[in-house]
Amino acid sequence: MAGIRVENIEKSFGKFKALSGVSLEVRDQEFVVLLGPSGCGKTTLLRIIAGLEQADRGRVWIGEREVSGLPPRSRRVAMVFQNYAVFPHLTVFENIAFGLRMQKAPAEKIKAKVEQAATLMHIENLLGRYPAQLSGGQRQRVAVARALAVEPEVLLMDEPLSNLDALLRLEMRAELKRLLAESRTTTLYVTHDQVEAMSLADRIAVMNAGQIVQYDQPMKVYQEPANTFVGGFIGSPPMNFLRLPVEGQQARLASLVLALPSEVSGAEVLLGVRPEDFEVYTDQRPQSFPAEVLVVEPLGPHLLLTLRFGEQLLKATVPPDFAVRPGQTIWLKPQPGRLRWLEPTSGQALTAR
């Protein structure tokens, strides 16, 4: 068990700058998810921590040891790969035992540990099989069991669920969460799936263009995005950003006047509000603004509305029994506690300080 500390990591592939000065700290026993679109450098960062990739600059600590110059085998990490990377020429038992055999563990210990890891992943009845005889989900279980069997200080997972079909992914997600809550292994988990990140993480590090944009608890990241990128990337549909005129310490939204948390230098400000954070009415109410309905999409648990406010488009979700037609004008009341104010040019959030 150990934490991970990463300092000012830089990495370029040719002219492409994959990571530009990333620092990150993962506490002991914490589950941190690196979340970002493809090409944002999240996998590269994970591979640098594993030692599979060399950083151009910067340092990596695991626990109290600096591991920057060490090969993967000396870092006491275990990794789970996107394509499972289960050894096809070895049985499930030998796959799980691989790391222990490399440590030259005695036979009884290997047997005990393999069975323990296999039981944890519910594959104890598959130990004699070869990977070719397993389904994708079972292979993934073998890969996780193999990683856990060596009792690594740090577990690194690179999109471990993305090759599974949707239903299986849901099942494995819940199981991983249970498993890692039990084993309390420090875990760094890479994904581009925001739902996966939200559901698993103690903390999410949102990455974009080689940098960490926000590093916080899932609900914080969701409700208080650090900038327009985070608000747009997390949440489906993404956060709405309305460009509003500024009047002193306040912003004007139609007839509504909303207080700003801090002084704004420009003439405009962005209001970030999630689609579910509107109260929607068919008649005019106080503290609300009108918008024209363009599209109604029934999604089952709710209706997704595409609306036009002036020249700007926004999305809102409403209960499935809400009676509404395209062309109709409805009134939206943003929930006061759920508003996020951002600076329009930089996209950065305004802070209350």
Added chain:
Amino acid sequence: MKPGWLYMLLAGVLVVWVLLPIFLIAALAFSDRSSVFAWPKGLLPQQFSLETLAFFFGVEGVWKAIRNSLAVAGMTLVFSVLLGAPAGYALARYRFAGADAYRLLILMTRAFPLAILAIPLAVRFLQLGIYDTPFGVALVHTALALPFAVLVTSSLFLGIPKELEEAAWTLGCNRIQAFLRVVLPLALPGLAATAIFAFVISWNEVFAATLLTLRERTLPAFLLASLNDSPLPFRFAGGFFLIVPALVFIFLIRRYLFTLWGIANR
């Protein structure tokens, strides 16, 4: 698309063109003396007999030539795999400057006519004292087999996901251990195919073997030198013995050759 009758006809002609001589040689190699000399020859072996083959093996020098051929082909096999596999691995795993040029260059060595090389090679081999030795011939045969060895092994290693090696590294292997424990077992059938192919190339090669030896002839060189003044049974038996190992081996490793040639294997 269903192949048309013309296509089938051409294919049929081609198959007969290749198979008929092989069949006749095989049939006559297992016939007795009288049917070898008989005319017209029957399509099927008339009298099954090992007489012809026995006669062939009884000729002086045949056993020595076979021994030499085995030695040369064996050395070629070992050299080709030991030199070719690491090169193939490097081509498959590492991005280095000039990798594509290197790949092309390997193929270009096959375009170099051996006839031009033969005299300088003979002179150099005489100076080095390896002229008329199986080792000298094996060196030349290795040069011939190496392009195939490199390209086959490179596609072989490309087919083994890099993540398998990386997983082994994180589980406590250094690079060599990861190669031996993970890559090698998976590559073994393909490496065996590469080795057999090198063996066959050497077994069949006649030009270099003829020019670079006098007494230590390999089987093809020995046969070529003595073919014109030997009796018919000797020719059939010799021909049979030259063709068969090559055919059997190529049949065994055809799957890997198909991948090398870019034909989808099913």
